[in-house]
Amino acid sequence: MSTALDQTLPLAVLDFVGIEYGESATDSITGAVGLARAVEAAGYRRYWVSEHHNMSSLACSAPEILIAHLLTLTESIRVGAAGIMLPNHTAFKVAETFRTLLAIAPGRVDLGLGRAPGTDPLTAHVLRRGTTTDPGADFPKQVAELLAFLGDGFPDSHPYQRLVAAPVVAERPDLFLLGSSNYGPQFAAINGMRAVFAHHMSPEIAIEVLRDYREQFRPGVEDEPWSAISVLAFASDNSDEVTRFEAGWALTMLNLRRGIRTPLRPEEVDAFATSPEFRNSPRDLDRMAIGPAEQVVARLRELQRASEADEVVIVTPGLDRAARIASFEAIAAAWPR
Numbered sequence: 001m002s003t004a005l006d007q008t009l010p011l012a013v014l015d016f017v018g019i020e021y022g023e024s025a026t027d028s029i030t031g032a033v034g035l036a037r038a039v040e041a042a043g044y045r046r047y048w049v050s051e052h053h054n055m056s057s058l059a060c061s062a063p064e065i066l067i068a069h070l071l072t073l074t075e076s077i078r079v080g081a082a083g084i085m086l087p088n089h090t091a092f093k094v095a096e097t098f099r100t101l102l103a104i105a106p107g108r109v110d111l112g113l114g115r116a117p118g119t120d121p122l123t124a125h126v127l128r129r130g131t132t133t134d135p136g137a138d139f140p141k142q143v144a145e146l147l148a149f150l151g152d153g154f155p156d157s158h159p160y161q162r163l164v165a166a167p168v169v170a171e172r173p174d175l176f177l178l179g180s181s182n183y184g185p186q187f188a189a190i191n192g193m194r195a196v197f198a199h200h201m202s203p204e205i206a207i208e209v210l211r212d213y214r215e216q217f218r219p220g221v222e223d224e225p226w227s228a229i230s231v232l233a234f235a236s237d238n239s240d241e242v243t244r245f246e247a248g249w250a251l252t253m254l255n256l257r258r259g260i261r262t263p264l265r266p267e268e269v270d271a272f273a274t275s276p277e278f279r280n281s282p283r284d285l286d287r288m289a290i291g292p293a294e295q296v297v298a299r300l301r302e303l304q305r306a307s308e309a310d311e312v313v314i315v316t317p318g319l320d321r322a323a324r325i326a327s328f329e330a331i332a333a334a335w336p337r
Helices: 025-042 063-073 091-104 121-127 135-152 183-190 203-216 239-258 266-273 293-307 321-334
Strands: 009-015 044-049 078-085 109-114 174-179 194-198 227-235 288-291 311-315
Touching (some): 025 044, 025 321, 044 063, 091 135, 135 174, 174 183, 194 203, 227 239, 227 293, 239 266, 293 321
Parallel strands (some): 044 078
C-alpha cells in the first residue's frame, strides 16, 4: 500500500512570506495561505517558512505562529520552519511550541534548526537579551536539550530530568539541521540528523558538503542519511518574467548590503532589470534554475543527483505571487512522476 509520502513529489517550498509593495502584512499572510494550498494541490511534500527579523518587507518573524495558521488551513502537506534560529530561543520553549503544533496536526510538522540569527547584529543583540558571548557556541548543547525535551529524555542526574515539555504527544516533528556553510552538514552527519543545505546562499560549496555529509554520516537521531538542497528557481516561458525574477533577487541582495529592508517597488525592479548596472554585471546563473519549466526541472534534478539529495527545496522570492504560484505549478507538472 502506498503512503501519503509516496504520493507526493520530492519537492518543498521555502517561503520568506514577502510583503509585496502596497500590500499589508495581513495581505501577505493571506497570500502565503493561498500559496501553501496551491503547492499542496500540485503535489509538493512540504511548505516551510523562514525566521527573519527587523525587515518590513517580510512577515516571517514568528514562524511558529504562521505554521499553526497554515496547518489549520491546509489538509495534507507537511508544514514547518526552515528554520527556527535556535540561539534566539530556549530549547524548552521550542519543544513546547512544536509539541503544541503536533497536537494541532499530528504527522504534519517539520522543524528545521538554524544557528544563525536570521537578522542584523543589533536585532540579534535584542533577541538574545544582550548576551555578550557567542550564542552559536552553545548550539550543540541547545540541540541536545531540545532532543531530550522532545522525547529522548535526560539522565536521572540531570537537573532538567523532572521537566515536561507539554503538551505530551506521541511523536516528535521531523527534524532537520540547516546550513549554508560546512558547519551544518558536518554537525548533522556527526549527530545522525537530516541535513538541508542552502545552495541559494552558498552554491559554490553545496555539492561538495552534501556529498561529504553522506560519507561522514553516523547513525544517531536517524538511522540513515537524508538531505535536501534549497535552490533559487523560477519557471516561465516568458523571458521578461524570468529576467524580472533574476533582477528582483539581485536588487534584494544589493539592498540588504545597503541596509535597505523595505518592499521593492515593481517599477524599481523594472528599471533595475534594464539598467547597465544589471545588464553588464556577471550573471550568477549557477545560483539559480530559471527559464521554461522543463529547463528548470532538468537543472534541479542535475543538482539533486550531483548532491545526492533526497529532496529539492525551491526558493522563489518575488513581487508577483500569482507568477510564483504559476512557477511552482509548472515545475510540479514537469517533474517526472
